[in-house]
Amino acid sequence: MTDIVAELREAIGAEKVLSSPVDLIAYSFDSTFEQHMPDAVVLPETNEDVVAVVRVASRLEVPIVPRGMSSGLAGGAIPLSGGVVVSLARMKRVLEIDEENMIVTVQAGMVTADLQAEVEKLGLFYPPDPSSNRQSTIGGDIACDAGGPRCLKYGVTGDYVMGLTVVLPDGRVLVTGGKTIKNVVGYDLTSLFVGSEGTLGIITQALLRLVAKPQSVRTALAEFPSLDDASRTVNAILSAGIVPATLELMDKTATACIEQAMHLGLPLDVEAMLIIETDGSDEERVVCEIEAAARICRENGAREVKVARDEAERITLWKARRSVSPSLARKAPNKLGEDITVPRSAIPEAIRRIKAISAKYGLPIVVFGHAGDGNLHPNILFDWRDPKQWEKVQQIVSEVFKVALDLGGTLSGEHGVGTFKLPYMEQALGPTSIDVQRRIKRALDPQNILNPGKVLPDI
Numbered sequence: 412m413t414d415i416v417a418e419l420r421e422a423i424g425a426e427k428v429l430s431s432p433v434d435l436i437a438y439s440f441d442s443t444f445e446q447h448m449p450d451a452v453v454l455p456e457t458n459e460d461v462v463a464v465v466r467v468a469s470r471l472e473v474p475i476v477p478r479g480m481s482s483g484l485a486g487g488a489i490p491l492s493g494g495v496v497v498s499l500a501r502m503k504r505v506l507e508i509d510e511e512n513m514i515v516t517v518q519a520g521m522v523t524a525d526l527q528a529e530v531e532k533l534g535l536f537y538p539p540d541p542s543s544n545r546q547s548t549i550g551g552d553i554a555c556d557a558g559g560p561r562c563l564k565y566g567v568t569g570d571y572v573m574g575l576t577v578v579l580p581d582g583r584v585l586v587t588g589g590k591t592i593k594n595v596v597g598y599d600l601t602s603l604f605v606g607s608e609g610t611l612g613i614i615t616q617a618l619l620r621l622v623a624k625p626q627s628v629r630t631a632l633a634e635f636p637s638l639d640d641a642s643r644t645v646n647a648i649l650s651a652g653i654v655p656a657t658l659e660l661m662d663k664t665a666t667a668c669i670e671q672a673m674h675l676g677l678p679l680d681v682e683a684m685l686i687i688e689t690d691g692s693d694e695e696r697v698v699c700e701i702e703a704a705a706r707i708c709r710e711n712g713a714r715e716v717k718v719a720r721d722e723a724e725r726i727t728l729w730k731a732r733r734s735v736s737p738s739l740a741r742k743a744p745n746k747l748g749e750d751i752t753v754p755r756s757a758i759p760e761a762i763r764r765i766k767a768i769s770a771k772y773g774l775p776i777v778v779f780g781h782a783g784d785g786n787l788h789p790n791i792l793f794d795w796r797d798p799k800q801w802e803k804v805q806q807i808v809s810e811v812f813k814v815a816l817d818l819g820g821t822l823s824g825e826h827g828v829g830t831f832k833l834p835y836m837e838q839a840l841g842p843t844s845i846d847v848q849r850r851i852k853r854a855l856d857p858q859n860i861l862n863p864g865k866v867l868p869d870i
């Protein structure tokens with residue numbers, strides 16, 4: 412592959428091309444387990460650099476794998492068949508904050524939390540909040556249509572994307588959407604690229620909608636002896652017309668893991684805990700909403716509800732939820748986190764079935780997630796070095812996906828398909844949907860050079 416490295420250096424300059432074994436290893440994995448070596452890594456600084464790289468790769472028919480911060484949990488940024496990894500890490504500038512129209516234009520490699528901090532200085536707010544926001548980029552979030560705790564009230568990343576600049580697999584630059592709120596001219600190409608996981612084009616810039624920063628926020632934590640009661644409470648809160656910014660659930664196993672690691676004084680005899688947060692610009696209303704939500708919790712079986720009285724107490728209440736992932740790391744050498752979604756009413760049944768799967772295979776599965784939108788994160792704890800355990804994990808994943816589909820849900824609410832969910836795509840979407848998606852892929856990328864082996868089976 413010396414040719415590709417030489418051609419890339421020629422095209423964009425040697426200082427933007429990496430090819431030493433040490434560098435290549437650093438770009439061979441994402442936040443999952445698989446690893447494949449690329450042949451070269453490029454660090455473009457402009458749209459023109461990206462175009463030049465794509466033209467070289469297209470001419471030599473070499474795979475191209477777009478990459479943000481590699482926090483993906485589905486194998487999407489792994490260079491499965493080698494080729495060129497295109498890291499957007501150097502394209503991380505805010506290009507314009509249009510305060511009047513409340514729209515930001517940003518380069519795709521900007522870290523999500525950095526963008527949020529920038530706009531908040533002006534009293535503006537970019538709500539999509541993947542928990543990985545310090546390790547994920549705007550381009551990666553758009554490519555995966557990332558969500559997070561706040562999505563119940565504010566929606567997912569795709570709801571904020573008003574337009575994109577995308578380098579297509581043949582090197583042409585496509586600009587979609589614009590600053591107008593209404594725009595129904597032609598097919599909605601912006602949406603086509605949201606969630607496309609780097610298989611249709613390289614996103615280099617995005618126009619993102621902003622909202623006014625909420626001035627007030629209140630948080631409550633409720634302990635439920637019964638999982639069914641906790642789940643019923645979620646629906647009762649929403650039916651009462653309260654739309655919390657977040658409505659998070661942690662099951663008993665998650666609570667036990669956190670308590671063992673953090674010693675926060677969490678109760679070990681409750682089946683579920685809910686974390687509820689209300690926010691807005693009218694403080695009185697935000698307070699009324701959290702009090703009403705707390706009352707509904709008590710009426711539906713909560714044993715205790717704590718409402719934070721100040722910011723310090725609020726941080727303490729969130730500490731438990733934020734500690735889930737690090738706590739799991741202490742429990743087992745590896746974890747595989749899935750992110751199925753089910754209709755809200757099916758949450759207790761989904762958790763019961765997942766616990767039965769855990770008992771059947773003898774591996775712990777911790778469940779937490781965004782109860783308000785039915786997005787659950789079953790995390791399987793295991794030891795990757797033990798082949799028998801890895802075999803069991805694969806069987807567990809398949810059964811967990813079946814639970815989601817049987818209950819009217821789907822495979823992923825946030826993390827996307829990558830390579831991990833490929834075998835289940837046909838089952839989840841049916842042959843017609845897969846056929847239409849394959850035709851779109853072939854029309855845009857007839858050489859199949861853009862992130863091959865991801866999202867669509869057998870292409």
Ligand SMILES: Cc1cc2nc3c(=O)[nH]c(=O)nc-3n(C[C@H](O)[C@H](O)[C@H](O)COP(=O)(O)OP(=O)(O)OC[C@H]3O[C@@H](n4cnc5c(N)ncnc54)[C@H](O)[C@@H]3O)c2cc1C
Binds near residue numbers: 441480551556826
């Ligand atoms: C601890 C942890 C917590 C997480 N929490 C959440 C969560 O709450 N919600 C959630 O949704 N996800 C979560 N994730 C998953 C992950 O962070 C998101 O999927 C994130 O959006 C990926 O961004 P990235 O920049 O790291 O993308 P990468 O991992 O680098 O890439 C992900 C996919 O996007 C493609 N891609 C990246 N940049 C571009 C681009 N510019 N143009 C085209 N394609 C591109 C890649 O090819 C790949 O297919 C979490 C991950 C971790 C490790």
